Amino acid sequence: MGALPDWCPTYSSRKRDSSTGEEVFCICKKPDSGELMVGCDGCDDWFHFSCLKIPRKYNKLVFSFYCPYCQAGVTGPGSRDGNLPKTLWRRKCRVQDCFKPVADNSKYCSEEHARGYLQGLADRVEVRGYDAALVLRQMLQNADLDAFKSLGQNGVPKPSDALAPRLFEDDARLCDLESQLRDLRDRDKPQVESQLATLVQYVTWVQAVNELLFDGSNVQAAAALSQSQKRKRNIKPKAMCGYCRDLRIPCSAQDFAPRFDEEQLSIEGVCCKLRCSRHLDWAGIQENGLRFQLETFESSEERLTLLVKIREDQLKMQFYRKMVDHGVDPQPPLLANE
Numbered sequence: 001m002g003a004l005p006d007w008c009p010t011y012s013s014r015k016r017d018s019s020t021g022e023e024v025f026c027i028c029k030k031p032d033s034g035e036l037m038v039g040c041d042g043c044d045d046w047f048h049f050s051c052l053k054i055p056r057k058y059n060k061l062v063f064s065f066y067c068p069y070c071q072a073g074v075t076g077p078g079s080r081d082g083n084l085p086k087t088l089w090r091r092k093c094r095v096q097d098c099f100k101p102v103a104d105n106s107k108y109c110s111e112e113h114a115r116g117y118l119q120g121l122a123d124r125v126e127v128r129g130y131d132a133a134l135v136l137r138q139m140l141q142n143a144d145l146d147a148f149k150s151l152g153q154n155g156v157p158k159p160s161d162a163l164a165p166r167l168f169e170d171d172a173r174l175c176d177l178e179s180q181l182r183d184l185r186d187r188d189k190p191q192v193e194s195q196l197a198t199l200v201q202y203v204t205w206v207q208a209v210n211e212l213l214f215d216g217s218n219v220q221a222a223a224a225l226s227q228s229q230k231r232k233r234n235i236k237p238k239a240m241c242g243y244c245r246d247l248r249i250p251c252s253a254q255d256f257a258p259r260f261d262e263e264q265l266s267i268e269g270v271c272c273k274l275r276c277s278r279h280l281d282w283a284g285i286q287e288n289g290l291r292f293q294l295e296t297f298e299s300s301e302e303r304l305t306l307l308v309k310i311r312e313d314q315l316k317m318q319f320y321r322k323m324v325d326h327g328v329d330p331q332p333p334l335l336a337n338e
Contacts, residue, residue, distance in 0.1 A: 002072040002084050007053065011074045026051050027068070040067040042076025042085060057099040064088040081289040088299055091306070158312070164319050174311045181304040189297045196290045198247050203283045206242030208253035213260055214238045241276035242283075244269050 004010075008027055017024050022031040025046040036056055037046045041064050049056055052068070066085045070076030078084040090101035093109035095117055100109035108114040159167065168174055214237060240260065250256060250268040264272050271279055 001074070002078075004068050004072050004074070008068045011069045038062055038065050040065055040070055040076070042066045042070030042078070045075075058089075060100055061090045061092055062087070063090045077289075077292070081285055083289045083292055085292070086296065158316055159319055167315055167319060168312060171311070171315055174308065174315065177304060177308045177311060181301065181308060184297060184301055184304065189294065189301070192290055192293045192297065196287070196294070199283070199286055199290065202244065202247040202249060203242075203287075205249050205253055206240070206283075209242065209256055209260070210239045212253055212257040213240060238274055241271040241273045241279050243271040243276070243279035 012029060014029060015023060017029075017031065020031075024031055025037065026048045028048065028051050032046070036049045036059060038049065038052075038054075038059075039046050045067060047067050049059070065087050066076065070078060071084055071086060073079050073082065073084050076085065091107075092098070093100050093102055093113055094107040095109075095113045098109055098113055102109055106114065108117065158164075246269070248269065250270065256267070256270075259267055260272060261267075262272070262274060266272055273279075
């Protein structure tokens, strides 16, 4: 279980005001007064932006919200399977003061903001003796005006190693982001993917054992019922629970089936109970938990990839800005040819 933020009170399951009987919400346990609120995808409760210390301007950037209690595993899916969810946010428009989400396949919320951002970039570029548009074209490594129009879509081009040696390698912030991304791709995601593959393989084995043990008896039981009985009764087939803590397959299904005994609670760590209430839907719960982790990792991978790209662009722009401030031509021969 995770820790609650310092400003968040201890969880209370109270849903009504003891004095007025009104329905209460949020960590403040107050009625809905019309103040801006956001619904939690984990516990379905509603929370005030102000109580959660979220600025109102982030309203349109919320993609999937989880309250502090769900993120700490007090409520929601994390309280059952131990996988603590995180709030996911939409990508913000690249314009600094705009807090709208980006449009599809864009870094901006609208064409107007895209044009304004690019115009602002052109306005900031001043190199003595050269036109700003020529400098920007050189930064793009292309004299075509169409390349200038696409500025911001593919990022800022990296200067040559001769001009900016070790531009990325010596930046501690970028190295840390890249390290987190490598760990996610090379360690965290493969580990969960391996766990999911092991689970699928083990569940397939349990199904094979159950088919050997009960497939015939289940067919006979179903055949003995009349049509009216079938409609009135929701008959569940007999099945061995099959839960095993480490998902280790002890032997082949053909070898395990003859050893099964309904009187035994387990065989080599495999739960042999029929309609086991203790491990109810254990396979589905574990699979959902692992798939949720993968979805979270994919979101984190997308976020880290974006942060790496942003940091690289920042370093490149800092380099070009220094060139501009010192009146240095980034690529004198090509600009001279213009």
